[in-house]
Amino acid sequence: MVDVAVIGAGQTKYGNHPSGLKGMWAEAAERAFASVDQNFEPRCVDEAFIGSVAFGGGQLGNTAALLTEHSGLEGIPVRRVENACASSGFALRDAWMAIKSGQADVVVAGGIEKMNDLSPERRRFWLGVSGDTEWERLAGLTFPGTYALMARRHFHEYDSTHDDLVNISVKNHLHGFENEMAHIRKEVSFEKAQSGFMVADPLTLYDCCPTSDGASAVILAADHVVRQFTDDPVWLRSSGAGSDFLALHDRPSITQVRATQQASNAAYKAAGITAADVDLAEVHDCFTIAELMATEDLGFADRGEGGVFAREQRGVRNQGDVCINPSGGLKSKGHPLGATGTGQAVEVFKQLRGSVEDARQIRDAEIGITHNVGGSGATCAVHVFGRDRG
Amino acid sequence: MNEVVDWQGYLAMFDSEALMIQSPFTHDGTIVFGADSDYTTMAIAGLHLLSSRGTEIATMRSLPLVNPSAVKSATGTTVVCDDENTEACEWNLLVGEEATLVFTNNLERNLGFHGPAELESLDPTFYADIQTAWEQELKPAHVSQGAYVSEAAYMEGAAARLAFMAQSTNANLIWPPRQLDADGQRLESPSQPLMASAIVESWTKLSAAGAPSEFALRAPVLGGIQTVFVRFEQGPCGVFLVADDEQYEPAIGDEVTFVVRRIYAQEGLIRYGMKAVPKLN
Numbered sequence: 001m002v003d004v005a006v007i008g009a010g011q012t013k014y015g016n017h018p019s020g021l022k023g024m025w026a027e028a029a030e031r032a033f034a035s036v037d038q039n040f041e042p043r044c045v046d047e048a049f050i051g052s053v054a055f056g057g058g059q060l061g062n063t064a065a066l067l068t069e070h071s072g073l074e075g076i077p078v079r080r081v082e083n084a085c086a087s088s089g090f091a092l093r094d095a096w097m098a099i100k101s102g103q104a105d106v107v108v109a110g111g112i113e114k115m116n117d118l119s120p121e122r123r124r125f126w127l128g129v130s131g132d133t134e135w136e137r138l139a140g141l142t143f144p145g146t147y148a149l150m151a152r153r154h155f156h157e158y159d160s161t162h163d164d165l166v167n168i169s170v171k172n173h174l175h176g177f178e179n180e181m182a183h184i185r186k187e188v189s190f191e192k193a194q195s196g197f198m199v200a201d202p203l204t205l206y207d208c209c210p211t212s213d214g215a216s217a218v219i220l221a222a223d224h225v226v227r228q229f230t231d232d233p234v235w236l237r238s239s240g241a242g243s244d245f246l247a248l249h250d251r252p253s254i255t256q257v258r259a260t261q262q263a264s265n266a267a268y269k270a271a272g273i274t275a276a277d278v279d280l281a282e283v284h285d286c287f288t289i290a291e292l293m294a295t296e297d298l299g300f301a302d303r304g305e306g307g308v309f310a311r312e313q314r315g316v317r318n319q320g321d322v323c324i325n326p327s328g329g330l331k332s333k334g335h336p337l338g339a340t341g342t343g344q345a346v347e348v349f350k351q352l353r354g355s356v357e358d359a360r361q362i363r364d365a366e367i368g369i370t371h372n373v374g375g376s377g378a379t380c381a382v383h384v385f386g387r388d389r390g
Numbered sequence: 391m392n393e394v395v396d397w398q399g400y401l402a403m404f405d406s407e408a409l410m411i412q413s414p415f416t417h418d419g420t421i422v423f424g425a426d427s428d429y430t431t432m433a434i435a436g437l438h439l440l441s442s443r444g445t446e447i448a449t450m451r452s453l454p455l456v457n458p459s460a461v462k463s464a465t466g467t468t469v470v471c472d473d474e475n476t477e478a479c480e481w482n483l484l485v486g487e488e489a490t491l492v493f494t495n496n497l498e499r500n501l502g503f504h505g506p507a508e509l510e511s512l513d514p515t516f517y518a519d520i521q522t523a524w525e526q527e528l529k530p531a532h533v534s535q536g537a538y539v540s541e542a543a544y545m546e547g548a549a550a551r552l553a554f555m556a557q558s559t560n561a562n563l564i565w566p567p568r569q570l571d572a573d574g575q576r577l578e579s580p581s582q583p584l585m586a587s588a589i590v591e592s593w594t595k596l597s598a599a600g601a602p603s604e605f606a607l608r609a610p611v612l613g614g615i616q617t618v619f620v621r622f623e624q625g626p627c628g629v630f631l632v633a634d635d636e637q638y639e640p641a642i643g644d645e646v647t648f649v650v651r652r653i654y655a656q657e658g659l660i661r662y663g664m665k666a667v668p669k670l671n
Contacts, residue, residue, distance in 0.1 A: 141629055144600055201596075
């Protein structure tokens, strides 16, 4: 079967972006195109998949056609992919499958979200309708609330505390501080993160990611055309995906995310690796408890040991077992919902090619993964990238 | 005659022919509803009390101050308004000017109930703010920025939402209800009620600033909103807002029971649902 490589990747800076949808997408696409080493032009692309929850900007339908029109890609098959915060993780999966199937040779996967041109109320509306509206929303729950329920239960069942979440927040701000593309570039002390404003007890402001504008794009190519474009590809070795009940109360457990377990097991198996082989992981830390649970679900820590993993700094850059969120994660780099999944892929691509800022570079990185979650765990996509083809 | 019972956040007095139920709150010398109560929620509580004492009411005549579909979903009782054919109604629901209801099957008798002299006086600012918030939220022109749950979607789940009706399959109960099973077969309609108490497995309190948009008008007045994740003895789990929680902070392991209260209003219609309250021993 065809192998798939990443030949280019780019993104906008996350945060309050001055441009609208068209300008943001054009910026990300331009950077992705420019990152391809040779012989690339937009007409090389056979198909595109663009993730977006589709709030902001006003173009809710046919967003993908609008965006390809403004990036020299008009005329190719294109569609918007929506899976809440995992939209572009699944766009990446769709792009990977398009090449694996032999249907296309060069495919763009991307994502975009314009979140800061809406009132806070409308932002909360869009965030809220990505969760279970009929039961959770009528019980007063948005995502801070659902993740707060997970956190308190995890504290109850295992040896974890809020201070473990504080360690995650401090780490991700440390990692994001040097990232020029990050939304919040500031180091945060343990004491400050510990005493944040309470949002949803026990989660404070420092446990929650910001709402960001942003766009990201990666360019994939089939093995038989890769050398036209680069001698230094990053191989997208596998794609795994899973799903679970939309609402928390329907799941067998609220201290683990079954969709992550399914997605990572499938991705590791297809890539022929285990969690111990992973050097860096872009993990979906929309809330700090999400990262703590993901370290368990992805196999970096044993069940119930996510708190200990964070406490012992085992996810810190060039210090622990595996670098968790070298970009700063959603907490520091930001979370433009539809752009997050492929934004994670941009970071892994650059890390594996050794092209991030010197201070952020993971030493001797060979294998990286992305972990992109929709909602409170209803959907998840995990991708394994490698310097080697595998 | 005048034994006063604390029941689902209200005060009730009854005899063999009648039940009087009233709000425990006053404002400016008048009995008033609390933050999330109205005639509909109080009528449901009254019917639950009558049912618990062996009186099931199939059809009841009432002034149009209660929501018939909410009462029907929560209790099975059909509410018939005065201008309709009420000949089949054995029971009557009498609505007072104040937050008081009387259920009676004998309109000829003198209803000699005397409520308790001491009621809880609501803080005037709190009362005014919560009334203003509801009035604004109930205006048809008010567009909720919250999750849109259409009337069709709301009514589809009404029996599960207001009466805890669950689906029974292979000795397991499924709640909230689902459509098809893993064999592709349609599950039966909900017909088994869950037990009316559950154990708290987790909880949170959303700050007023972080509360969902549906609650944006009232959450600041209430000082935030509390939600519990509970497990019923029969297995299913659920999430519920907490009611009457001015003095209550949940804890994992607490036993809670449930009352029907207002959730929020959308497009001029009030959405009702179960809320959790601590179970009194």
